[in-house]
Amino acid sequence: MNFTALGAAQQTYDAVVVGSGATGGWAAKQLAEAGLKVALLEAGRGVSPKEFTEHMPAYKLKYRDHSPEVARTRPIQKQCYACMEYNYEWFVNDLENPYSTPPGKPFSWQRLRVLGGRSLVWGRQSYRLSENDLKATSRDGYGDDWPISYADLAPYYDIVEGYVGISGAAEGNVMLPDGQFLPPMKMSCGEVQLRESVKAKFGRTVTIGRAAVLTQNHNGRGACHYCGPCERGCSTFSYFSSPFTTVKDALSSGNCTLFTNAVVSHVNMDSEANKARGVTYVDRMTRQVKEIRGKAVILCAQALESTRILLNSSTRDYPSGLANSSGALGRYLMDHVVGGGASGRLPDLKTLPDANEPQRPNGIYIPRFRNTPSSTKETRFIRGYGFQGGAGAEFNFSAEGYGTSFKKSVKEGVYEISLGAFGESLPRWDNYCEIDRNLNDAWGIPALRICMTHGDNEAALMADAGTTAAEMLEAAGAKDIRVQTDVAVPGMAIHELGTARMGSDPKNSVLNAFNQTHDVRNIFVMDGASFVSSGCQNPTLTMMAVTVRACSHLIDRFRRSEI
C-alpha cells in the first residue's frame, strides 16, 4: 500500500503532514478521520513493537549502557537521559544531522527520526497552560499575549486528554487547570510527607505528576505494569506514543498514506497564486528527490525543524524564508530553563529497596507559586517555575567504605528526595535560528545555526528555585540538603518552543490563532514553533491541543471549500 514514486507524484492530497510525532500524529488522525486525503511524511524509518527493550536487563547489553558507538555517533543525543545503548538508533546520528552554534553559546538539540519521533521517548508529563500563562503579558507587560485564551483551548485539552489518557489528581490550583484524569498514581511516603508539610508551612500544592501513562485500560491500550523504563518502548502501549495511537488511527481510516524515510527539504510554492503546492523530500535511503502535492501543507516536524523547512523554502517573494514577511520566523526561540533545585535524604523513613519492586514511571509536581494572582509580586524576576521531583528508597551505591559493610549498606538503601525546577523561558528576539550556509546534513539540506542563551530572568528563577526547593525539603524533614542553582545549557529541557509564533499582528508574528501562516493561507505550522510564550509547564499536551484546534478550523475551511 506504499505507492510512492509515480502514483504519489501525480496524486494531489488534501493535506501533506510533515512529521509523525505527537502533533503530526494528531493532525493526520483528525484530518483523515474527517475524510481528507492525507500524506503523512516521516523522515525516519518505521517502528515495530519487536524492537522494544523495556524488559531487557542491562547485563544483556555488551557495554551495559556505556557503548562507545553511542558516544561516537551521538555525542549530543547522549546528553538526553533517554538515549541509551538500548535505543540509540531511534535518535538522530549527530554526524549526519549537524547544526552549528556560536562560540560560547552551546545548544543541546535532542531529537529522533523514526515513526513517532520523540513521542517514543518523551517524559510523558502532561500539564495544561492556564489563562495566567496565555495572557501573562497583560499582567506584567513583557512580550505578547497569545491570540487565544484558555477558554479557546480548554475543549481541545478535553479531547486530547480523553483520547491519550492522562493519569493525575485534580487540585483546583489556579496556575494549573485540572483536566480529564484517569485515576492518579500513588505517592510514596516521602512524597506524602512533603505534600503535608509544604501545604502546612507554605500553602503550596504538591501533587502526583500528571502523566500520559495509563492507570487503567483505555482505548484498547493496557494499564501500566510499572516496569519502569518507558523510553525503551512499552509492550502494553501504556504510555502515549503516536505510532500506536493517532498514526494507527489515521492509517486505519483508509484516508492516510504514510511515507517513511521522507526527508523534507522545502515547501514548493505556486507563486502566482501565493499558495503552497506541496513539499519536496529526499528519500533517506536512495537519495531520490521526490515531490508530493497537497492542497494544504502542515508542518509538524518539531519547532526548529519546521522553521528550518520554511527558511529553506525562500522564493523571490519571500527572500528571507517562506511566510516570513514579518521577519519573526526563527525568532523568539525558547526552552524551559532547568538546573535549579535541591535534593536530600529523609533519614526517618524506612528503606528496603528491592530490584523486583514496581517502578513508577512518574514523579511529583509542584505548580508555580511565584507571581500568581494571589501571591506578592516578585522584584527579582517575572513569571515563575514549577518543580518536578520524587522521593523513595533507593540502593545506596554511594555508601562509604568498602568490603562486607559496603555491600550491606548498598542493600539497606537510603531514602532520597529531590526537586528540580522547570522555569519559564522568556521569548527574546535575539534567541533565534537561521540557516548556516556552510553546513549541510547528509541529504544535502542546509542545516541550522542555533543562537540561544538563557537571560538574567531565567538565572534569577533558578536561584530562587534552589532556595525554595531547599526550604520545602527542610520542612519535610530532609537532611544533607544539596542546593543547585545552575542554569543548564539551552535545549536540555527538550522543550524547544517558538520560532514561528502565533499572533494577531502579521507584522510581528508568523501564524494566526489557527496556526495558519499570515502570508500563505494554505501553510500551517502545528507544533511547538507556534508558542507565543512558554509557561513553565511541559508543553506536549498543549502542542497536541493546539494542533487539534487548528485541525478543526482547517476541516471547516475544507468543507467550505476555502482551501
Add this chain to the structure above:
Amino acid sequence: MKRRELIRAGLLMSFAAALRPTQEMAQSAKTPSELTPAQSGVDASKYLAAPGWRPLFLDEHQNETLIVLSDLIIPATDTPGAKEALVNRYIDLVLAAETPETQGAFLNALGYLDGESMRRFEVAFRRASRGQQDELLVALAYPRDAGGRTVEPDASSGTGHAHFETLKEHIVTAYYSSQIGERELGSDGGFAHGDYEGCDHTEGNHN
C-alpha cells in the same frame, strides 16, 4: 513457567493482537543495521565469560591488581563478589572504548595504589598481605578518623581518597550491572512490575 513470565506472556498477547502495527508501519525491519543490538534481540550477557578472554586495555599486572582490588571492595559473602562477577573484564572492555581522559584517570588511580603500597610496604598492592592491603584501603576509603582528622597518606594534595573513589566507582558500576549484581539486589531474573502501592499511612505517620 514462572509467574513473572506468565504475566509477561499475558501482557504481550492481550495487547499485541489489538495493536498489531499496520503494514505500513512494520516496514521498518528492512534495514536491520538501523536497530541497536538490543533492539535486534542480541543477548551479550555471556560475552565476558568467553573462553580465552584476554584484556583489551589493561596489562596483565593491572588486570590482576584490579581483580584483587575489586574483590576487596565487593567481596564474596553469602553471595558472589566482584571477582566472580568478572568485574575486571567489564571494566577492561569499557576502558578500551573510553576517552583518553577516563583511561588516564583510571590508570593514574591504579598506579597510585601500587605506588602507595610500594612506599609503605615495598611491594606492589596485589602482592601485599591482606593486612597491608586493608591498612592502605582503610586510609584511602575513610579519609578522616572519628574525630574528623585527616588520616589519608597524602593529605596535602587530597588525591588519595579521590583515586580510591575513581576505582571504586568503576567497580561498583561493573558489579551491580552484572547478572550477579542484579541478583544481589534481589532481582528474581525477570523485570520489575506489579501495582505501585505507595503510601497508606495516616497523615504525619510515615516513619
